[in-house]
Amino acid sequence: MKALVIGGNGFIGSHVVDALLLSGHKVRVFDRGAELYRSPLVDVDYRLADFSDVSALAEALVGVDSVYHFVSTTVPSTSNLDPISDIKGNLINTVRLLQLMLQNGVSRIVYLSSGGTVYGIPDISPIPEKHPLKPICSYGVVKVAIENYLFMYQSLHGIKPVVLRVSNPYGERQGHSGVQGVVGTFLQKIKNNERIEIWGDGSVVRDFIYVFDLARSCVLAGESEYCGILNVGSGVGNSVRDVLDISMEVSDCTMKPMYKTGRAYDVPSVVLDVSKVRDVLGWQPRIGLKEGVTKTWIWLNSL
Template sequence: MKVLVLGGNGFIGSHVVDHLLAAGHKVRVFDRAPERYREPLKRVEYRLGGFDDTFQVAEALQGMDAVCHLISTTVPGTSNLDPVADVQSNLVNTLLLLEQMRKKGMKRILYLSSGGTVYGNPESSPIREDHPLNPISSYGVVKVAIEKYLNMYHQLYGLEPVILRPSNPYGSRQGHSGVQGLTGTLLARTLAGEALEIWGDGSVVRDYMHVSDLARLCVMALESDSCGVFNAGSGEGHSINEIIILIRDAIDQELQVNYREGRAFDVKEVVLDISHAKAAFGWQPEISLADGIRDQLQWLKTL
């Protein structure tokens, strides 16, 4: 299969590319910049451009069988600062992509939504896919809107979308500047001998998923005949304080932790029910959080 990976030079995208190549697919990457942490791969065709450039996107789609849409220009922590820009850069540009696919007769698309934001503060745990969608960030609202448009194109035009709602991915090649990615940021600060800055009291619980497990699921879902929405996570919840303990154990030293006032948009607990994805694709997560943190630590030491 010839697959266009939108955002294929990013953290998650680069791992999806690896797994697509390992599965024997031909890969074209469309992204705004080259990979940050490694040289271009010889077996990959790279196209650099902006997601808002419809001509460049149309050219990138030419000759492809399927699309992996992994682009997001915002993160939950900053999306509320400019919701209009969030809608324009993510929702509108995705609609333009869907129109291009419809005109070209392309059917298969995998979209990476967000299991951490679309549900809002959950009414039950673990969260199933049929849980009410009540996002409390513009990032989550836009993800839900894109999901709805994908379903509309499925109903009206025969698009074949498979949507994954990942929890909190982490692992090698993840940025660690503090904008997004808790484990990478905490590990980088630890290696630099800096204090760890935590929003709130450290009790916020998340479902942390190793990026390799997510990338493998992306490929299995894309290769399947399934359409619809699937949670993607570890199925287990861990608090920030538990993460700090795992980092302390991995690095074998005491850590200085500064707790700051909590943020209103931070959902208190997100643990996903992943039984739907397990049943549909024969997939299950393989990398424990403790092993994944040690793996990410070793990668950071190589930089």
């Protein structure tokens, strides 16, 4: 298989590139910039351009068998600030991608959706794929819209989508700007001896997935014939306070955090039911939270 990884120089995409190469696939990366944490790989065909560059994207699709779509121009905490940009940068550009795929005879696409925002405040936990979609931020609304377009194109044009609703990924090569990724943000703050800030009282619960485990699920999804939606997460809930305690333990740090007023868009608890992905792909997570945080801390200190 020859795969085009859109966003392949980013946090998740770079790990999927590694996993694809390890599985013997040929890889082409389409991204607007180079990787931040390592040099280009000799076995990868890199195409650097913006996701909105139609001609460059069309050229990148030539000769590929499948597309892995990991680009997002927003994160949940910033999407509501400019919903119009969220729609233009993500929804419109993804629909354009689908049109270009049709023109180039490419049907298979693996799309990274959000298990943390599309369901909104859940009625049950763990959350199954059949749960009603009730997003409360623009990020989640746009993710749902893209999912709907993918399945519309499946019905009308034969596109073969698999949507992965992913929980909270973390691990090596994740950015540490503080807008996304509580594990990386906490560890970077500890490394820099900076005060850690927590929104609310730290009781918000999330499902954290180590990026190596996520990358394996992406490759398996692309290799399979399955079309549909799959939750991908650890299936285990941990509070932000749990993450802080583990981060303190693995880094041998004792600083006290600063608690701030909670945010309206923070869903109290999101834990995914991952039984379906286990049944469909034979995949299950291998790395627990403490082991994953430890690996991330070791990597961060190697920079």
